[in-house]
Amino acid sequence: MFKRTFLTTGAAAAALMTALAGPLAAQTYPEGPITIVVPFPPGGSTDLLARQLGESLSAQLDQPVVVENRGGAGGTVGANYVAQSDPDGYTLLMGVTGSNAISAALRDDLPYSPTENFDPVSIVISSPLALVVNSDSDFESVQDVLDFAKENPDTFTHGTPGVGTSMHMAGELFALESGTSLVHVPYKGSAAALQDLLGGRIDAMFGDILVTSEYIANGRLTALGVTGTQEHFLLEGVPTIAEAGLPDYAAFSWQGLFAPAGTPTEALDTLYGAVSTALESEEMQAMFRERGFLVEGMPPAESKAFIASEVEKWTEVVDAAGLKQ
């Protein structure tokens, strides 16, 4: 106990000294290697984004940037690790919709709060989803789905990569806004859900645009609508769901860079400046086009307000659907 108290005092003293040395630190940050925690195992778009962003940050800030994978529980294990790290700007999180908004809506026992325990550097990218059906199915438009779901409650099935994913939330929001009830069929990952959609065993999916666009191109799947606020460049000619019959509907998944709450503003600003520059690079732009990402690059204050609005939005949906754990 004594040891612990001593350590706490030491930490407080260190924090005080950091605060006093604030202006000086601003000129010197970063002085050492920066770690970006990816809350998923190697693989997937978050890992790739973190590694590309890290490369650019490293070149601009003249310090090594290490990407560390800490996967588990839909990104919350890694997010929790960063939430509890020192707010010195040297441990950052590549957070996503699930880890930094939906999880707070879904779980009472989440050991951190996306709004209180993080200072966002920037919401880096967003990407809408696509409502896709098997091309052999009778659904030809969003309106067809709405009509069917209204006449047949608890019948229309949509597959997702799991409870609390942005795909799941997009489906729940669809049900909430249209006043229908759909059957949620969770899978472990998108691939298995896609396989059942191709095999005609589920009706639809709110799917990742990049993954589904290949099947749409070869005619096996049909995209009825995108969940964003405008047409997506990988799915030309596909209306938004809002245009196609559900006026207020909009759902995105997004990824952003987060620091633990209490990180000096100077560090956040330095990082944000580097992120903005990185987003303009030819290489990043090419990757975004290939992956179907929309560039956001929100500044810290705007990002913070955005997270608050997202948590509020998904809490409403989760409560309406009765999904709270």
Added chain:
Amino acid sequence: MNILQGFETGLATALTWHALMYCFIGVTIGTFVGVLPGIGALAAISLALPLTYYLDPTDALIMLAGIFYGAQYGGSTASILLNLPGTATAAITCLDGYPLAQQGKAPLAIFVTAINSFVGSSIAIVLVMGFAPAIAEFALEFGAEDYFSVMLLGLVAASTLTIGSPMKALSMVVFGLLLGMVGTDVNTGQFRFTFGLFELADGFSIVAVAMGLFGVAEIISNIRQPQGVIQKVGRIRMKDMMPERGEWRQIVRPTLRGSAIGSFVGALPGTGPGIASLMAYATEKRISKTPDRFGKGALEGISAPEAANNASVQSAFIPMLSLGIPGDAIVAVLMGAMILHGITPGPNLINSEPQMFWGLIMSFWVGNLMLLVLNIPLIGLWVKLLSVPYNLLYPGILVFICVGVFSADNNVFDIFVVLGFGVLGYLMRRFGFPATPVLLGFILGPLLEENFRRAMLLSRGDASVFFTSPISAVFMGLSLIFLGSVFLPGLRQRLLRRAPVEMNEDDD
């Protein structure tokens, strides 16, 4: 694309200088991690995964797959020399491999396993080439109920094919199933049996369970025993390695039978090389005219299981490449590697990525040839490397295991999990409970539950789908036959035994 075209495309891919290089790197790493008890193919592939990030996906897969099957060659080396399996699948090779080493025949034993491994792999690769596309055509028909029945068959087969008491094996399968329940429920997102530990939200790590039950348990078991005799190693000549004329007879047929068993078992999703080698060993022992020689250095006892585990590793690619079902934990990581490279393994893989599919398969040939050439000159080196005293060797192995487990998720918690499973595994050994069924239950359990519940969700609660779906019905039938084959012989024996008693009673 027919097989000949595939052959051509594949060779063109596998014989580029970069593919050859990555294949060589992969099989070399594989051989080393196979020989070193502790870091297995699973840990090595997980570690190598981020390194392959910027590689061409085909090259990356060629390398990672090379680690996988390369480890099967190396795994038997430690079994033979140290009675400590380099990989879990090589455990059965200890039974006859270690006695051979004690008779001073270690070079012969290792040479024979290299040949068995090559033959086993070759036979299975031919099957992958010939049948994987056919399975792919069929793959889209598989629904949740069909997966459930396939997994059920895997579970039933696993529990019935283990040597020893079927009751103990079955109880260990159930224990494994329970372990698999820990974590987040797929259907509701609720945490189950996590006891408030956030680290358990994804359940136990497969790496930690496997390394604990096999690796750590092995070390604890051996610590209680005195150091085995370390052979004084002289220069190893070709003559020491070549089997004599009479010995070839004990090698050829068991190798072919082992290859056949391994290919079949490996292609069944949810089985894997461990079960394949057990089955091959059990078969050889059962059909042998001199079963007494087994366990005392019979060449059949290393030939069949080694051919079987290599064959099963190669044929395990059939369900992964054509169905998107990983046959075992390591194939699951390989599948993750494909996903990270933007390739979704599933029914479309062979048609959508023919270059990768055939390139990978052709690289299996290249890699296995490399392994054969690589392993024979290395025999002398291994024999020396592994004659380090236990008090130096075991701490080193434990470090490798901890590193291997930690590296999977960068999570210290997993190290405690592996140590816990090590102690559990030791206790299980002491009381004669086999560890392999635990691992199978652990892997298959969550898949069984997930597919069962999904099938019920989609059928709106109608359980008859398991029998009305033709694929599911076939696998359900096979499961019943398997179960029957276990219980019927016992039943018949009991009836036969009772018959004379009844006659006696009549006489009275």
